[in-house]
Amino acid sequence: MERGTNTYRAAVALLLGGMLITGCGASGDGARSSADHGVAGNGGPAGGKQPPAPGQPAPGQREGAAVEERDEAGQESAAPDYLSTFALDVDTASYGYARRTLGDGQLPDAGTVRPEEFVNSFRQGYEQPEGNGFSVHVDGARPGAGASDWSLMRVGLATRAEAKTGERPPAALTFVVDISGSMAEPGRLDLAKTSLGILADELRDDDSVSLVTFSDEAETRLPMTRLQGNRTKLRDAIEEMEPTDSTNVEAGVEQGYEEAVEGHREGATNRVVLLSDALANTGETQADAILERIGDARKEYGITLFGVGVGSDYGDQLMERLTNKGDGNTTYISDEEQARKVFVDQLPAHVELRARDAKAQVEFDRKNVKQFKLIGYENRKVADDDFRDDSVDGGEVGPGHTVTALYAVRLREGASGHVATATVRWLDPKTRKAHEESGSVETGAIDGRLWDGAGERLQVTAVAAYFADTLRGGDLPGTPSLGELASRARKLAASTEDSSVGKLATAIEQADRIRNGTGEEPSGTSGEGELG
Structure with missing residues (x-):
């Protein structure tokens, strides 16, 4: 993980002073951003500095270049900044694939576990905005159990759901379907x-679709066609698909974008929908190189990419990288029930956009906050100074989506008042005009007891995040054992009457049994300590 010179010097100075303060890694282009920090000392301005107004320059603090103070040895040291910036992410594939893997009796590979996708798989109950932007909700609670000076802080963002089916603009969807030999396995093609x-x-008569298949080569089975009077033609093309040969994802994506450009409709939502196990073994197999071929189509025509993963052996990282860089999102399905959830219940969210290039920036009050750590979003970090640079890629968000970011926050002794201000910035999908919305939180709003008095949805969020962090070998303060997490999930499933929470409890129980069966004990409650 790259680190800037300032970060290195700050870390050395702080270690000499007997303190451990960790900074975040670099974003994809080498620019730095803040996510896992200590904010040392008791100095700083009274209260939190509010974010600049829209259009104003981003805050000038850079990692390793914030306030100066003296450590225990009397040496001056530069504390890391107190900003955390990331692109919004509505992906849920990591959680879906983890459930599939656990159901097959195996623990998921740690590299495929992304906590934000676990958390974003569950309803949050945030109040929706009246317009087409975002509502901002910030709250939290103390987990206790060996983490007495830590809190979990939840930053919740929500878009307005579509009121009626006819409210969304028409869609022009290009389906790109993997028909390679690996797709012959049940649960794939x-x-x-x-x-x-x-x-x-589910699609309307005024929607348009095209169908491209790929194995070692790509083939257009149906050019862009209005559905009115042509549904039988689409169904016939779907039924004729049979598995064959190898997996050339590059050919499929390139052909799909060519069809999407050819059939591009002004005023419609133009999107490529990739259905694949993403096990590329022919042609270009790296996401960046694949997307380089269709860069102009993405930028000039605004065509986004929605990835739907299938299969017990699934190329999670390729699909996730493709959709992140392709201005879209990804999900994972393993059965017909999940397919109906994605393509019926969540259809508007997957074929329409409320926001483009959406980013969030959380500014912590160094007077009250000693350390903070963003849980997940490692590959969605954005340099702090790029928050208001609208040429820097963010995330795409549809109607009715919620985005949740959890932070582990360590307050200073005697902290009181302002803790953090969260700001979301996005571009209107039609006008490309930038908008912002902010929300803030005080110490009293994150000082309650998580497991005894906090809202049920916050507790579900915490269970999902702790579960993900345990699966990938993390050590968040206050993490319960898998057995305790499963028990809490079961109780929450009953009190919320939410079947998805019951499935979370089942997944945790499966993970606990697998660990015991391989001689591993479930992780106990983490001791109090610094985040690394």
Whole structure:
């Protein structure tokens, strides 16, 4: 992980002073951003500095270049800044694939576990905005149990759901379907065909679709076609798909974007929908190189990419990278129930956009906050100074989506008052005009007891985050054992009457049994300590 010179010097100075303060890594272009920090000393301005007004320069603090103070040895040391900036992410594939893997009796690979995708798989109950932007909700609680000076802080963002089916603009969707040999396994091509059949029934007459398949080469099965009077033609093309040969994702994506450009509709939501196990073994197999070929289509025509993953052996990292860089999002389905959830219940969120290039920036009050750590979003970090640079890629968010970011926050002794201000910035999908919305939180709003008095949805969020962090070998303060997490999830499933929370409890129980079966003990409650 790259670190800037200032970060290195700050870390050395702080270590000499007997303190451990960790900074975040670099973003993809080498620019630094803040996520995992200590904010040392008791100096600083009274209260939190408010974010600049829209259009004003971003705050000038850079990692390792904030306030000066003296450590225990009397040496001056530069504390890291107190900003955390990231692109919004509505992906849920990591959680879906983890459930599939656990159901097959195996623990998921740590590299495929992304806590933000676990958290964003559950309803949060945030108040929706009246307009087309975001509402901002900030709260939290103390987990206790060996982490007495830590709190979990939740930053919740929500868009307005679509009120009626006819409210969204028409869609122009290009389906790119993997028909390689690996898709012959049950739960792959057969599920993709079922999913497309469900979607064909849900789309409107004024929507348009095209169908591209790929194995070692790509083929257009149906050019962009209005659905009115042509649904049978689409269903026939879907039914004719059969698995064959190798997996050339590059050919499929490139052909798909060519069809999307050819059939581009002004005023419609133009999107490529990739259904694949993402096990690329022919042609270009790296996401960046694949997307380089279709860069102009993404930028000039605003075509976004929605990835739907299938299969017990799934190229999670390729699909996630493709959709992140392709201005889209990804999900994972393993059965028809999940397919209906994605293509029926969540259809508007996947074919329409409320916001483009959305980013969030959280500014912590160094007077009250000693350390903070963003849980997840490692590959979505943005340099702090790029928050208001609208040429820097953010995340795409549809109607009815919620985005949640959890922070582990360590307050100073006697902290009182302002803790943090969260600001979301996004571009209107039609006008590309920038908008911002902010919300703040005080110490009293994150000082309650998590497991005894906090809202049920906050507790569900905490269980999902702790579960993900445990699966990838993390050590968040206050993490319960898997057995305790499963028990809490079961109780929450009953009190919320939410079947998805019951499935979370099942997944945690499966992980606990697998760990015990391989001789590993479930992780106990973490001791109090610094985040590393």
